[in-house]
Amino acid sequence: MRPTAYMDNAVMWLARGERRLIGIAALRIVIGFATILYCLADYDRRQFLWGPDSYNSAAAASKSLPQWGFSLFLVSNSQVWFELMFHAVILVAIAFMVFGGRWLTVAQAVMMWSLHYRNQDVLEGGDNLAQILIIFMMFSVSNAYFAPGAKERRARMRADIQPTVRTALHNLAAYLIVFQTSVLYLVAGYWKITGTLWQNGVAMYYISRIRGFEMSSTYAHVMSSAFLGTAVCYFTIFTELAFPFAVLSARAWVRKTNTLAIEAMHLGIMVCMGLVCFGLLMIGADFTCLRDEDYRSLYLRALKIRDEVVARWRGRGSVLAAPALAVSGESASIAKE
Numbered sequence: 051m052r053p054t055a056y057m058d059n060a061v062m063w064l065a066r067g068e069r070r071l072i073g074i075a076a077l078r079i080v081i082g083f084a085t086i087l088y089c090l091a092d093y094d095r096r097q098f099l100w101g102p103d104s105y106n107s108a109a110a111a112s113k114s115l116p117q118w119g120f121s122l123f124l125v126s127n128s129q130v131w132f133e134l135m136f137h138a139v140i141l142v143a144i145a146f147m148v149f150g151g152r153w154l155t156v157a158q159a160v161m162m163w164s165l166h167y168r169n170q171d172v173l174e175g176g177d178n179l180a181q182i183l184i185i186f187m188m189f190s191v192s193n194a195y196f197a198p199g200a201k202e203r204r205a206r207m208r209a210d211i212q213p214t215v216r217t218a219l220h221n222l223a224a225y226l227i228v229f230q231t232s233v234l235y236l237v238a239g240y241w242k243i244t245g246t247l248w249q250n251g252v253a254m255y256y257i258s259r260i261r262g263f264e265m266s267s268t269y270a271h272v273m274s275s276a277f278l279g280t281a282v283c284y285f286t287i288f289t290e291l292a293f294p295f296a297v298l299s300a301r302a303w304v305r306k307t308n309t310l311a312i313e314a315m316h317l318g319i320m321v322c323m324g325l326v327c328f329g330l331l332m333i334g335a336d337f338t339c340l341r342d343e344d345y346r347s348l349y350l351r352a353l354k355i356r357d358e359v360v361a362r363w364r365g366r367g368s369v370l371a372a373p374a375l376a377v378s379g380e381s382a383s384i385a386k387e
Contacts, residue, residue: 065213068191070224071204072345073338075150075195077227078187080334081180082147084327085162089140091326092172096136099169102127106169114170121167122160139165150193159184176331182230183335186223224338231335232294235312239290248287251280258322269322286315297339306344312336 092099100123102108108124115121123135139161146158162184166177194204207217247253258264258273273279289311296308313333320329 061218062213064221065215065218066211068194068207068217068220068224070221070228070338070340070342071191071194072342073340074187074190074192074224074227075197075200076337077183077334078150078155078192079147079196080330080337081162081184082143082158084176084180084330084334085143085158085165086140086147087330088327089136089143089165099172100136100165101132102129104169106171111168111170115167119167120163122164123168135161135164148197150197152188152192155184155188155190155192159188174325174328176325176328179230179234179335180331183227186226186230189219189223190227191220227335227338228297231339232297234335235290235293239287239293242283242287243291248283251276251283254279254282254286263323263325265322265324285311289315293339302341302344302347305340306348309336309340 089096098104099106108127111121112124123132125131142154142157142161146154159181162177163181166173166181191203191207194200194207197203242248242253245253247256254273258270264270273282289308292308293312296304299305313336316329316332316336320326
């Protein structure tokens with residue numbers, strides 16, 4: 051087969067049927083929610099962190115902008131302009147989280163970048179990934195699930211069976227999001243496995259002693275255990291290195307298991323280190339790495355478990371109800387006597 055034929059087949063494969071719609075919709079919600087949380091967590095200190103008279107002056111922020119970076123907050127030093135921009139970030143994030151769509155994705159990207167680049171000192175690290183992923187999301191369908199009119203939108207997409215450029219762009223963007231996330235975990239795992247502290251299993255011990263990220267003394271106490279600390283270090287390395295291969299696996303249980311392990315790791319980071327927005331954004335990126343059929347099977351499994359739990363409780367209730375009825379009948383007969 052000629053190379054051009056392979057290319058044609060690849061393009062036709064990309065142009066037929068939108069994929070990973072559930073994961074991208076979940077990522078949309080997470081990015082919107084994380085942006086809102088980022089603003090509201092320091093709402094009372096917004097003047098100090100991002101305002102015209104912030105400790106990080108507009109001149110200093112302008113000098114630290116990366117190439118092609120920008121911030122609408124730096125357009126004017128007016129207090130009115132700052133309040134308008136800051137609250138616009140929140141409103142746009144709410145609209146993006148609820149409704150989605152390409153235009154709101156563009157608006158979310160502009161406002162999110164503007165806030166991040168106004169003061170880069172308070173960023174947690176997940177912002178770097180979010181800034182990249184939202185570029186890909188501009189070309190994707192982010193509101194096919196968990197948005198008003200999502201069901202009708204999916205019906206229209208199913209009815210349109212002809213290959214389209216729009217579908218190809220969506221699928222290409224979805225796979226680029228997955229690729230970016232997979233590369234991030236692969237590199238992070240590689241750096242850890244080549245580090246002496248991670249090899250010796252003591253990295254988590256030292257991390258738990260960093261005062262700026264110490265949320266609970268329990269975390270430091272648990273990481274003082276040589277066995278638990280080493281286990282967490284090796285668990286982290288294994289799950290990160292395995293992530294790209296799990297995503298490519300044809301076995302659904304491999305994809306689900308590794309993704310759930312990664313989610314557990316980020317939940318631990320959120321609870322123990324307080325990096326909530328970072329953890330949320332990483333979990334949002336992980337959502338795109340499961341296929342739509344994975345989510346459907348998980349949903350069916352959840353329904354099955356729910357039905358089993360309800361059936362057990364009902365059965366237990368009927369067993370308990372039988373003696374109760376017997377006792378009440380006996381009591382009634384005694385009362386008659």
